[in-house]
Amino acid sequence: MGVPEFAVPALKRLASSEHEVVAVYTRVDKASGRGRATSGSPVKRIAEEIGLEVRQLENFKKAADVVDLANLKPDIIVVASFSIILPNSVLDIPPYGCLNLHPSLLPRYRGPTPIPAAILAGDNVTGTSVMFIDRKVDSGPILAQRKVSIESSDTTGSLTEKLARVSADLLMETLPGWLSRSITPRPQSHEDATYTKMLSKSDGEMDWGLPAVELWRRVRAYYPWPVSFTSWKGKGIRILEALPQSGRLDIPGRVLDLGGGEVGVQAAEGILKLVKVQLEGKKEMGITEFICGQPGFIGSMLPS
Secondary structure, eight states: OBOSGGGHHHHHHHHTSSSOOOOEEEOOOEEETTTTEEEOOHHHHHHHHHTOOEEEOSOSOSHHHHHHHHHTOOSOEEEBSOOSOOOHHHHTSSTTOEEEEESSOTTTTBSSOHHHHHHHTTOSEEEEEEEEOOSSTTOSOEEEEEEEEOOTTOOHHHHHHHHHHHHHHHHHHHHHHHHTTOOOOBOOOGGGOOBOOOOOGGGGBOOTTSOHHHHHHHHHHTTTTTOEEEEETTEEEEEEEEEEEOOOOSSTTBEEEEETTEEEEEOSSSEEEEEEEEETTSOOEEHHHHHHTOTTOTTOBOOO
16 A cells, blocks of 8 residues: 555565565546546556556445455555545554555654754654554554664755665565564653645745755755745746855845855854756756846845
């Protein structure tokens, strides 16, 4: 059971293993893009390429969906970023229970956005957990965990790719021990739990009253979505890549010429050097190319 790219490596590994994947569950197709054309989830596309049976739903509120799942007689259910809460009627079906791949070192960063949360916090290390799903969100006992370094260049996109591969590896290493009953799950320390929230488009708006280091983390954490942004002359500017540096040359929000073709924005502490941006309606480009076509940008004030 899964939806995004994060779940794809685990699906592929399971499908190519000695285990039989009796069905793949994912969300219903959603409309996207300007034409509002429907598109299947990454998990659906890969499952169909492999030739696996796919079931799509919004939730398990219909009794018929629960009965249909039970009729598949699964020994175990593997969940990876499914975004649908499994009711007790589903959790009780497989004799080996339901396992979840959660991309954090639980109990830290429970909830829907653990990967951007780790970048926002400035962590140098995160990881992934294989956990037994119980009646509460991300609170079940842990079967296995593995640490993953967060590089200074990592975005949510790149870190998701790394964690997806590590999660798939850890799942395949853990399954034999779980199925042979040789693994004893370790309860989480609920007192140490931290929680994440769903992101919205507005989270990406830049606040130049914050330190440059925090803004840099936001640029990385919010890529590829919702993407950090500001505005100039009534048009949005997406900030795709940036770097923090020390110094104070002006008031927060002022666009600065840093010399050598480099451009930054004054923050409350330090300067956020812009590396790659995208003006509304235009392609993404390096900052040098951008300022060549936007006279007056340097020296202007960006909104906070």
